[in-house]
Amino acid sequence: MEPARIDFIVMFSIATAVMLLLALSIILFVIFYQKRILSEQLKRQLLEAGYQQKMLEAALESQEKERSRLASDLHDSVGAMLSTIRLTLHPVVKAGNGQPLDQTKQLLDETIETVRRISRDLLPASLERFGLSHAVQEMCERINMSGIIEVQLSESGHKIEMDKKREVMVYRIIQEMINNAIRHSKASLLKVQLVWTETLDIIIQDNGQGFDYEGFKDHHNASKAGLGLYSIETRVSLLGAKLDYSTVFPKGSQFTVKVPTAA
């Protein structure tokens, strides 16, 4: 082969290889640059999600603190004053025989009971002292006593100790779900099950009219009821839990929340 021909072939090969490398480097640059953009976007989204979660946690915590303050103010201040009034009124009622005073005393008793109930709803002392199961049991008993609806509570599995903040959130979820069932389901029976496994499974079932869950999830069009569901979903999300809804045949609805026991 002639040297000029060999030179040409060598030069041609080198130049073509350089062009090929340039093309490949452009293609690889595009791929890796886009991957970098995507990973940065993901990082930013994770940061934003973390920040949002912290904001929600802080909002709920301050809400709980406010409830706690209100509850203790109602119980210790208003409740105590009402009890004192009742005590001072007692000898007057005993001495006199007028019906108006009897009515006043009855009204006062009702007011004292209402203040206690509000105080308990705001922050159940039993939750703090005896834990979630006891507090839920107490709530169910109270509803049963009111006669609005029959509540059957059952609990199974080995209880696992939970962080107090998580317990409060779980309690609020159950409270909101029971309130929703009472307000909207037109049910006569409400079954509340707490199943302790690796997770805490809360199953709330009613024999009411059922409801359009997807419609309720539309928060933008939702009214008060939608806000209730929103607060449930917010707490569920903060707990890292999973919320499921299903229709119970022939009628009624069932909510299942699977809560991880550890944060």
Add this chain to the structure above:
Amino acid sequence: MSSLMIYNLSNYAQWLGSFVIMSLVLASYTRYDGSIKILGLMGLVSVVLQFLQTGSQVFFGVRYLNAIGDCYVFLETLLFLAFYYVFFVNNRYLRLALLGSAFLSVSIYGMVLLGNTTYPWYAVLSATRSVLLIFFSVVAFFKLLADLPNNNLLSIPTFWFNSGILFFFSCTFILSLTMDYIAQVLRDDFQFFWAFKNFLRAGFCVVICIGIWKARKLADQTGPKNTIS
């Protein structure tokens, strides 16, 4: 294996590649958008002209008709420019640049038709279109990055089309520049260089087929969508 055999093999490989592109597009013609239809048309043009070239060799004993090759390069150039014209749907300046490039190609081809010698002009047209298409493919890559930052690039058909175009025209750029020299000085090696080009074109066809397959998957999910605005 003789250089003629290698040349024939490469010819059939690129012919098959064009045939597959044409078949893939024709099989689901209505599902694809304009840019993919243009690629299908390019496959069709390649298959038909290659058939004419082979037919002229078999039936009339003509060794190689330069006119068919020139016509193919000209049509292919216009179709590639049309592909990018559809792709840059909302960019007035790039579309003007594409129209200018098409005008340039038509002018050069006009000179080829009017002139007596074919090869110098063929080389000029070939090298010019390589430069133009490398430029437009790089611009299209940056436009893809800017417009679709959240998508997986490897699942976007245009990414594969662009990669194929950039790969093919980068590798054949030097060949286009030196074609005249090879044809006149290295006559004995011409078939070898041409076979190299044909194999590259077969590779280009494979990459385009991957893009069409991705477009088909995309059309199954969302309906026809390949252009970006």
